[in-house]
Amino acid sequence: RAKRKAAGYALFDPELDQKDKRHLTLMSDLVEAIERNGLSLHYHPRVDLSDDRCTHCEALLRWQHPEHGMIPPDEFIVSAELNNLIHQLTRWVLRTALAQLKVWLDQGIDMNISVNVSARNLVDHRFADDLNAMLLDHDVPASRLEIEITESALIVDPVRALESLEAMRAYGVSIAVDDFGTGYSSMSYLKRLPVHVLKIDKSFVQDLLRDESDATLVRSVIDLSHSFGLQAVAEGVEDAATLEALKAMNCDQAQGFHYCRPLPAADFEVWLRLRG
Numbered sequence: 001r002a003k004r005k006a007a008g009y010a011l012f013d014p015e016l017d018q019k020d021k022r023h024l025t026l027m028s029d030l031v032e033a034i035e036r037n038g039l040s041l042h043y044h045p046r047v048d049l050s051d052d053r054c055t056h057c058e059a060l061l062r063w064q065h066p067e068h069g070m071i072p073p074d075e076f077i078v079s080a081e082l083n084n085l086i087h088q089l090t091r092w093v094l095r096t097a098l099a100q101l102k103v104w105l106d107q108g109i110d111m112n113i114s115v116n117v118s119a120r121n122l123v124d125h126r127f128a129d130d131l132n133a134m135l136l137d138h139d140v141p142a143s144r145l146e147i148e149i150t151e152s153a154l155i156v157d158p159v160r161a162l163e164s165l166e167a168m169r170a171y172g173v174s175i176a177v178d179d180f181g182t183g184y185s186s187m188s189y190l191k192r193l194p195v196h197v198l199k200i201d202k203s204f205v206q207d208l209l210r211d212e213s214d215a216t217l218v219r220s221v222i223d224l225s226h227s228f229g230l231q232a233v234a235e236g237v238e239d240a241a242t243l244e245a246l247k248a249m250n251c252d253q254a255q256g257f258h259y260c261r262p263l264p265a266a267d268f269e270v271w272l273r274l275r276g
């Protein structure tokens with residue numbers, strides 16, 4: 001890699017050249033998708049383990065590409081982060097999620113939404129103000145919105161990240177740490193940052209019943225959450241047995257294919273109605 005980087009070498013590497021071209025084409029397609037309705041959101045329920053109620057969901061981005069079909073978010077978000085496209089992208093996600101939330105609230109559906117925000121957004125000094133303006137614009141209470149960030153977002157530029165998070169807390173948005181347990185972080189931020197929720201990464205949840213060290217880790221994160229006054233949310237719950245184990249560990253909420261796949265808004269409404 002170091003060799004490729006040396007003095008213009010990359011420019012003449014046919015393989016890399018191809019990859020760069022693909023990347024550039026994909027990114028210009030993404031601009032087009034943002035501008036012309038090529039993106040959508042799916043909603044994934046988060047269920048309260050004490051009463052089995054669902055009043056929270058996570059908005060997940062979907063891109064239906066005209067030639068390549070459905071492109072998973074993992075495959076284009078990293079690219080969008082490398083460009084400055086992530087700013088436009090996250091704004092689109094927030095506007096769409098808030099508009100949907102407003103519709104649900106007006107229908108009398110008791111719902112809260114989580115949106116994934118990347119490190120790049122968090123260190124943007126305009127982000128917190130823009131988000132506040134969007135909330136006012138859509139006439140949605142800030143307390144109904146949760147921002148999911150990863151631990152890496154806190155490490156890249158902790159000072160800026162803290163400023164954004166403090167501003168958001170001041171007007172009432174909640175903060176969840178996503179993929180908890182996968183980062184290198186010292187966790188010392190838990191006492192400094194306005195965090196409300198720890199989401200236990202699905203890689204630990206999925207093997208909970210088979211791997212004793214995963215079970216220990218999950219139990220520890222749940223206890224850690226509670227000792228800091230936070231909620232613990234398990235993601236990647238795929239079966240009833242795992243759900244029962246999480247209940248026994250006093251986990252607060254669960255998310256996963258056990259309930260359903262992430263669904264388009266209309267299907268999500270049907271899912272909610274069917275479970276009463």
Ligand code: C2E
Nearest residue numbers: 060061073074077093116117118236237238255256257262
């Ligand atoms: P994430 O934030 O950790 O989201 C959870 C991912 O796990 C989703 O994949 C979801 O479909 C999947 N999942 C949930 N429950 C289960 C389960 O029981 N089993 C399995 N196997 N998977 C489950 P998805 O939608 O493909 O998203 C992948 C990642 O892309 C997300 O991981 C997130 O990091 C990123 N992403 C998605 N939407 C957005 C967005 O709007 N903005 C940003 N910045 N990132 C996003």
Ligand code: CA
Nearest residue numbers: 058116148178
């Ligand atoms: Ca997430």
Ligand code: CA
Nearest residue numbers: 178179201235
């Ligand atoms: Ca996650």
Ligand code: CA
Nearest residue numbers: 178179201202
């Ligand atoms: Ca993830």
